[in-house]
Amino acid sequence: MMSRRAAVTRAVAADPAGAAIRQANRIQRRRTMAGVGLAVLAIVAVSAGSLQLRDNRPPTGGTVVIGDPDQRPLVDRTIPPPGPDTAPPLAEVDLLIDGSIATAQGRRVALLGTGEVERAHRLTDGRGWLAVGAPTLAGRFLWAVAADGTAQVLLAGADEIVLDADGRQVAWKQGTVLAAAGIVNGELATTVRAEVPAEAVPLRFVNGAVLVRLAPDRPGHVLWPLRPGPLVQGADRASTHIFGALPDGRLVGEITPGTGPTACLILLDPARDLGTGQPDCGPESAGDGRGAVSPDGRWLLVNGRSAGEDSALLVDLTRLDTSTGVRPAGPPMTGTVVWSTPDTAYYADAAGGLVRVAVDRVTEGRPAVPTALPGLPAGELPVVVSGG
Incomplete structure (x- = not known):
């Protein structure tokens, strides 16, 4: 009787154990799906951060x-x-x-x-x-x-990059190739290339040509007229620095004579293969190459000496051969000088001050004084941006 009763299958009204097992399985499936989702989000976030870090690195080496x-x-x-x-x-x-x-x-x-x-x-x-x-x-x-x-x-x-005064042309050199191109809508166009000595260095644009120093440690310059082919090196082996051009095309530079002052200002004639013209040796300069000619070719701001002290000098280029055309303009320049207008120039002095040279004030005997820039980090020198 007992064996017959045990063999009979009866429907169970309730199964607590089965219900618990089924609920545990559902919970486990939800946890698994949530974990997989979090892992996918973490992988996407790490990948995006890695790409951003790689994109923010400055271009170095390689x-x-x-x-x-x-x-x-x-x-x-x-x-x-x-x-x-x-x-x-x-x-x-x-x-x-x-x-x-x-x-x-x-x-x-x-x-x-x-x-x-x-x-x-x-x-x-x-x-x-x-x-x-x-x-x-x-x-x-x-x-x-x-x-x-x-x-x-x-x-x-x-190796070197220079821009013209309007920001519409660029010249650069790499190895023995000197090239120039226009800048149109943020792209380079119409590239011209020439073969140059490996030690040659482009300096600036002058009247549509590129001024090239033949070697950084020796005197001598040449104008490249943006023509392809080998660079014609010219005959100038005397000029140490060139600061700009006069309205008639002659270049304002300096030489270091064998005797006398450390350096002096001269005029170079492109029509004579940058041969020196008058004066043979004009006002004395510092010889450090810092200086620039105003956009109209009337004034030169250059480092020199005044009353026995180092100073920036304002030179009237219409009276280059007379001492009356030179006036102290302010403290010596560091870095580059930028003419914002034909009668106003800016530069930084050795202490990090900004110097504004107004021609009318300097010609009245009032040299410029530096202005301290608020918030300038210690040891930092401001660089004046050209153009604009």
Whole structure:
């Protein structure tokens, strides 16, 4: 009887154990799906962060070569920087300070992803700047920087890069190749190349040509008229520095004579293969190569000595052969000097002060004095931005 009753199958009204097992299985499946989802999100976040970090690194080292103007830029920096802070302007011109551009309107534009920038040129349309990077193992870079600080590489791997006064042409050298191109809508166009000595260095644009120093440690310059083929080196082996041009095309430079002053100002005639004209040796200069001719070719600001002390000098180029054409203009210059107008120039002194030279004040016997820049980091020298 007992065996027959045990063999009979009866429906169970309730199964607590089975219900617990089924609930545990459901909980386990939910936890598994949640864990998989979190793992996927973590992988996506880490991958995005890695890409952003790689994109923010400055271009250093490696085997970066010169950019081909006919190809797309090598690198794009499209990560927008934080919104620029607005503050009282530091000067009437833009300044490079501590990895950012302090504009004349009081904005601070951070230069992200460009590495160290050595000099910059403000575009005339107000849409940004052209920035030339400092030398690296990969060479120099030319960046097109938008008004919000985003940057795009126009040129990479050059030994030296120079821009014209309008920011519409660029010349560069790599190895024994000297090249020049126009800058149109943020791209390089119409490239011309020439063969030059390996030690030659392009310095600046002068009247549509590129001024080239034949060797950095020896006197001698030549004008490259943007023609392809080997560079004709000319006959000038005397000039040590050239500061700009007069309206008639003659160049204002300096030489170091065998006797007498350390260096003196001269005029070089391109029509005579940069032969020296009058005066044979004009006012004395410091010989350090710092200086620039005003846009109208009337004035030269150059380092020299006045009353036995080092000073920046304002030279009236219409009276270069007379001592009355030279006046003390302010403390000695460091870095470059930028003429913002034909009668106003800016430069930095050795203490980091900004010096504004007004021609009318200097000619009245009132040399310029430096202005301290608020918030300038210790040991930092401002760099005046050209153009604009």
